[in-house]
Amino acid sequence: MSPAFLNFIEIFINGLMAGIMYSLVALGFVLIFKASGIFNFAQGVMALFAALTLVGLQTGQVPFSHLINAIFGTDIHDWGPGLPTFLAILLTMVVMIALAWVLEKFVLNHLINQEPIILFMATIGLAYFLEGFGDLMWGSDVKTLDVGLPSGGSFWWEDVTRAWAPEDADYWGMYIDKLDISATIIAVVLVTALSLFSQYTATGRALRAVADDHQAALSVGISLRKIWVIVWSIAGFVALVAGIMWGSKSGVQFSLSLIALKALPVLILGGFTSIPGAIVGGLIIGVGEKLAEAYIGPMVGGAIENWFAYVVALAFLLFRPQGLFGDRIIERI
Amino acid sequence: MLYREAGDFKTTYRADEQTFPIRSERWLFWTVMVLAFAVVPFFINDYWNKAVLVPFLVWALAALGLNILTGYCGQVSLGTGGFMAVGAFACYKIMTAFPDLNMFIVVVLSGFVTAGVGILFGLPSLRIKGFYLAVATLAAQFFLIWVFNKFPWFYNYSASGQITAPERTILGIAVTGPNSLPWATYLFCLAIVFVFAWVARNLTRGRIGRSWMAIRDMDIAAEIIGVSPLRAKLSAFAVSSFYIGMAGALFFSVYLGAAEVTEAFGIDKSFLALFMVIIGGLGSILGSFLGAGFLVLLPVLFKNIMVNQFGWPTDVAAHLQIMLIGGLIIFFLIVEPHGLAQLWRLTKEKLRLWPFPY
Numbered sequence: 286m287s288p289a290f291l292n293f294i295e296i297f298i299n300g301l302m303a304g305i306m307y308s309l310v311a312l313g314f315v316l317i318f319k320a321s322g323i324f325n326f327a328q329g330v331m332a333l334f335a336a337l338t339l340v341g342l343q344t345g346q347v348p349f350s351h352l353i354n355a356i357f358g359t360d361i362h363d364w365g366p367g368l369p370t371f372l373a374i375l376l377t378m379v380v381m382i383a384l385a386w387v388l389e390k391f392v393l394n395h396l397i398n399q400e401p402i403i404l405f406m407a408t409i410g411l412a413y414f415l416e417g418f419g420d421l422m423w424g425s426d427v428k429t430l431d432v433g434l435p436s437g438g439s440f441w442w443e444d445v446t447r448a449w450a451p452e453d454a455d456y457w458g459m460y461i462d463k464l465d466i467s468a469t470i471i472a473v474v475l476v477t478a479l480s481l482f483s484q485y486t487a488t489g490r491a492l493r494a495v496a497d498d499h500q501a502a503l504s505v506g507i508s509l510r511k512i513w514v515i516v517w518s519i520a521g522f523v524a525l526v527a528g529i530m531w532g533s534k535s536g537v538q539f540s541l542s543l544i545a546l547k548a549l550p551v552l553i554l555g556g557f558t559s560i561p562g563a564i565v566g567g568l569i570i571g572v573g574e575k576l577a578e579a580y581i582g583p584m585v586g587g588a589i590e591n592w593f594a595y596v597v598a599l600a601f602l603l604f605r606p607q608g609l610f611g612d613r614i615i616e617r618i
Numbered sequence: 619m620l621y622r623e624a625g626d627f628k629t630t631y632r633a634d635e636q637t638f639p640i641r642s643e644r645w646l647f648w649t650v651m652v653l654a655f656a657v658v659p660f661f662i663n664d665y666w667n668k669a670v671l672v673p674f675l676v677w678a679l680a681a682l683g684l685n686i687l688t689g690y691c692g693q694v695s696l697g698t699g700g701f702m703a704v705g706a707f708a709c710y711k712i713m714t715a716f717p718d719l720n721m722f723i724v725v726v727l728s729g730f731v732t733a734g735v736g737i738l739f740g741l742p743s744l745r746i747k748g749f750y751l752a753v754a755t756l757a758a759q760f761f762l763i764w765v766f767n768k769f770p771w772f773y774n775y776s777a778s779g780q781i782t783a784p785e786r787t788i789l790g791i792a793v794t795g796p797n798s799l800p801w802a803t804y805l806f807c808l809a810i811v812f813v814f815a816w817v818a819r820n821l822t823r824g825r826i827g828r829s830w831m832a833i834r835d836m837d838i839a840a841e842i843i844g845v846s847p848l849r850a851k852l853s854a855f856a857v858s859s860f861y862i863g864m865a866g867a868l869f870f871s872v873y874l875g876a877a878e879v880t881e882a883f884g885i886d887k888s889f890l891a892l893f894m895v896i897i898g899g900l901g902s903i904l905g906s907f908l909g910a911g912f913l914v915l916l917p918v919l920f921k922n923i924m925v926n927q928f929g930w931p932t933d934v935a936a937h938l939q940i941m942l943i944g945g946l947i948i949f950f951l952i953v954e955p956h957g958l959a960q961l962w963r964l965t966k967e968k969l970r971l972w973p974f975p976y
Contacts, residue, residue, distance in 0.1 A: 324749050352938075355930040395952040402694055403951055405749050406896055409889065410947025417941030425933060546885070549753045585768065592764050595757030602746050602754060616838055 286449050295446075295459040296579050297572055302465035304571020305472045306530060310548040311555065311563040312476070313523040318557045319496040320516040321393070323404045327412035329545020331381075331521060334419040336528030336537045338380050340430050341423040342373040348422045370432050374525070381521030382514075389514045416542060425539065430532035435463040468530045475526060476564060479519075488515060496558075550598035556608025565609065570594045637819060643966075654808060659801040667800035668873075674914045675807040676868045681894040681906035682818055683861025688892070689901035690822055691854035692834030693743050697755035699887035700762035701859050703879055704732045705866025707772050710781040713794075713871065714774060721786045721793050725810060725867045732863020733856040735762075740855025744848060747837070759885055766879040780878050783871040794871045803872050810868065814861060819903050821857065830854050831901070862891075893943065897950055899959030908958040916943070 313328040325331075341348065345367030354360060368376065392411065396404055443458030483489035494502040495512045503509060531541050547570075555566025577593045607613055628634045638644040662671065680698060687693050708728035712719065739758040743751050766772050773781050785795030792798040793806040821827050829850040832840035841847050870877045877883075890913060898909020917939055924935040954960050968975070 351931065351934050355928070355934050392948055392952070399951075399955070402692075402748055403955060405694070405752070406892070407948050407951045409892070410944045410951065413889075413940050413944030413947065415944070417937045417939070417944060421934065421937040421941060425937065546756065549756065553750065553753055589764070592757060592760035595753070595760055599742060599754050599757045602750060603742060606746050606750065 288450055288455070291446060291450055291459065292579075295461075296575050298459070298461060299465075300572035300575035301568055302462070302469060302571070303575060304551075304568035305465070305469050305564075306527075306534070306567075307544070307547055307551045307571055308564045308567030309468070309472055309475075309523065309527040309530060310544050311551040311567055312479075312560065313520040313527065314548060314552055315555075315557065315560055315563045316479075316523065317516055317520045320492055321495075321513055322401060323393075323408065324401065324557070325520065326405060326408040326545065327415055328520065328524060328548065330412040330415045330419070330542040331384075331524035332528035332531065332544070333537070333539070333541040334384075334415050334528075335377055335381055335521065335525040336430060336532035336541060337419045337423045337428070339373055339377045339432075339525070339529065340428045340532070340537050342376050343367050343370060343430075344428075346423055351424055352421055374432070374529075377525055378522060381525055382518045385514050385517035385521055388517055389510060393513055393517075394510065412542070412545075416539070420539075427536045427538040428532075430529065430537050432529055432533065434467045434533055436533065437463060439463050439466070462534075464530070464534055468534075471526060471530065472564075475523070476560065479560065492516065547594065550594040553598040553608055554601055556610040559608070559610035562608060562610035570597065573597055635823065637823075640966075651812070655805070655812075659805055662800045662804055664800050667804050669918055670914065671804050672807055672873050674911055675804075675811045676865050676873055677891070677894060677914055678907045678910040679811050679814065679868065680862050680865035680891050681898060681910045682815060682903065683858045683863075683865060684891045685895045685898075685901065685903070685906045686818065686822070686830070686861065687854050687858035688895055689899070689905070690827060690834060691830040691851065691858075692837075693740075693747070693851065693854065694749065694752045694892075695755040695858070696752050696885070696888045696892065697739065697758035697762070698862055698891040699883040699885055700759040701732055701736060701862040702866030702869060702887060703762055703766055703883035704735045704859075705729065705863030706870035706877060706883065707766055707781065707879075708732060708863065709867035709871050710774075710783070711772070713784060713786055717784070717786075719786075721788050721806070721871075722810070724786065725864050725871075728867040729860040729864040732866065733860040736855045736859020736862075737852050740852050740859075743851045743855065756885075759888055763879055763883060778878075780876050781870065782876040783874075786871070794875070796875065798872075807868055807872060810864065814864070815903060815907075818861070822903065826850075826853060834901075893947055896947055897957055899957030900955070902957070902959035904962065905957050905959030908962070912958065913943070 310328060310332060313331070314325060317323055317325045317328070340346075345363045345365045347353070347361050347364050350361050367373070388411070392407065396407055438460045439462075442461050445458075447458035483493055491502070491507045491512055492515065494505070494507055495509065499509065502512075527544075528537075528541065531544060535541075548567075551563060551566040551570050553566075554569055555562025555564070574590050574593050578590045582589050601608075628639075633639070638647055658671075680702060683701075684695060684698055687695050705728045708731035709724055712724050712727055716724075739755065742754040746754060767779065770776075770779075773779055776782075783794045785792050785797055787793065788806065791802050793802050822830070829840070829845045830853075832843070832845045833847060833850045833854075837847055840850070866883070870882070874882060894909035894913050895906065896909070897912055898907070899905025920935050920939045920942075921932075924930045924938070925932055950957055
């Protein structure tokens with residue numbers, strides 16, 4: 286195989302991996318949208334918040350230490366050596382469930398029957414609130430997150446691929462990050478678990494019932510409020526997974542919350558109501574973005590990764606407004 | 619007591635359609651205008667001008683533009699920052715290409731340029747709506763910023779990629795550049811905002827404004843009764859972008875003086891404008907001003923209280939501030955989806971009956 290073709294494969298595989306990362310965020314959107322019709326703009330910030338909490342617990346930071354120090358003039362930072370990773374993840378999950386409960390109680394419950402666009406704007410407000418809250422709680426400096434996942438390039442794969450090129454070619458093998466491979470495995474496990482959960486458990490069935498029709502679900506005795514807490518908790522869990530993956534990859538920092546914006550074109554491609562759609566959409570966007578950057582980018586000055594996904598989504602919307610796998614939009618007066 | 623009037627005794631359509639139907643309110647409005655035009659310029663200093671008044675006026679203009687699109691026509695836009703950038707760069711190109719042009723004309727021309735771009739990015743709104751459209755406008759935001767970063771023609775091939783406003787005058791008085799005096803820049807912005815707020819008020823209560831509101835309330839029904847969605851939506855995009863473009867031009871030339879596109883017109887500006895419209899009141903001219911005033915003054919207030927009074931570090935104050943803004947957005951959407959403008963309306967109702975409410 287020629288080096289040019291091998292390069293193409295490398296870009297393609299890396300695009301798929303990047304797409305998986307987008308899908309992880311998009312998944313949280315789809316879950317909430319299906320169950321409550323809310324387009325949760327705060328999903329990215331939830332991932333950031335989860336990652337911040339995880340790092341804080343892992344390293345034993347005192348929550349709100351900046352604020353406490355500012356008010357009382359004290360100088361506290363840590364309460365100890367920190368928790369083991371497993372315990373920290375569990376505790377973070379508890380925090381995310383608490384967050385879901387508080388949200389249902391104080392925000393969603395008061396916005397029932399509002400127009401979708403009002404709910405959308407409320408989640409933008411929520412995104413700001415959580416961002417400020419997370420920063421206030423754990424500080425806004427860039428933190429490194431390490432939960433023991435392997436990282437760095439895979440040498441084995443590099444050796445394998447180098448053998449594919451001709452002997453005399455100036456080719457040094459493909460670079461694939463081990464972290465991306467773990468992300469792929471985790472994403473597959475997560476999606477399988479979620480579909481099994483929604484297919485075979487009573488709660489899962491209730492979730493699907495609510496997604497289909499709120500009124501009908503209510504009439505057979507499903508508590509909407511309970512379901513919403515569960516859905517937002519699951520979305521919190523997905524956010525935690527996404528936060529761990531993105532945080533290990535590029536550090537826990539503010540820019541993490543911007544991946545939510547990247548998930549939007551993914552959703553548009555895949556449709557707002559389809560879990561497979563989120564995965565496929567993520568893969569298409571990931572691959573498209575990387576290929577465009579590599580092959581079209583040099584012609585127009587590069588850095589088109591920032592907007593390419595949106596323009597693809599925009600062009601796509603014009604032809605199929607409901608996305609690849611979305612439900613058909615029917616409007617009545 | 620404050621509002622002395624009893625019942626509705628209007629005999630003409632004109633009287634019924636008045637912007638300020640109550641006489642005391644008319645007085646209040648004109649008093650504020652006289653204060654703003656004839657008194658403030660004599661007392662204004664550089665701090666008030668740069669920290670409060672000019673940003674308030676510029677953001678009020680931007681919020682007015684977004685309110686026309688989102689509040690009156692119901693099309694949510696997250697591309698305000700990008701359109702402001704179009705206005706700013708159009709302003710810069712016109713300023714440098716025609717040095718003798720009156721600054722007022724420059725600003726209006728940049729508004730027209732932005733209106734053209736706005737129509738282009740408004741085209742998808744004919745097919746998609748709601749948050750799908752919000753995503754489409756995000757495409758505009760990122761694409762426009764990228765364009766202004768990548769093509770040096772827009773910033774006249776300057777080495778730093780920045781655009782810097784040269785000194786331009788109106789009637790021989792400098793309103794941009796480092797030598798402009800506070801009162802001149804203030805009056806310049808105020809005059810533009812006054813004129814175009816007046817235009818906006820009259821647009822929104824006229825035929826075109828009503829077609830926007832029909833589309834907002836239910837687009838299919840509006841189409842059936844004969845409102846052309848094409849014309850209504852695109853005109854809303856055009857007018858809204860016109861305002862936002864002028865705001866961008868003023869933001870760059872009068873307020874900042876020098877701007878770097880990713881920093882000055884990022885996505886946070888889009889959200890800021892949207893928040894102003896939500897907090898101020900969707901579909902209200904007064905609301906755009908109240909929202910802009912609120913979100914411009916809040917950071918100044920926070921900085922003065924927390925950093926200067928209590929001596930807290932600036933980052934803690936900044937975090938508290940975003941938390942509060944986010945919380946307020948949720949609070950307003952829950953308690954008063956029509957924002958500060960509706961609170962003012964309710965206050966007026968109370969004042970009409972005071973001190974003998976029934």
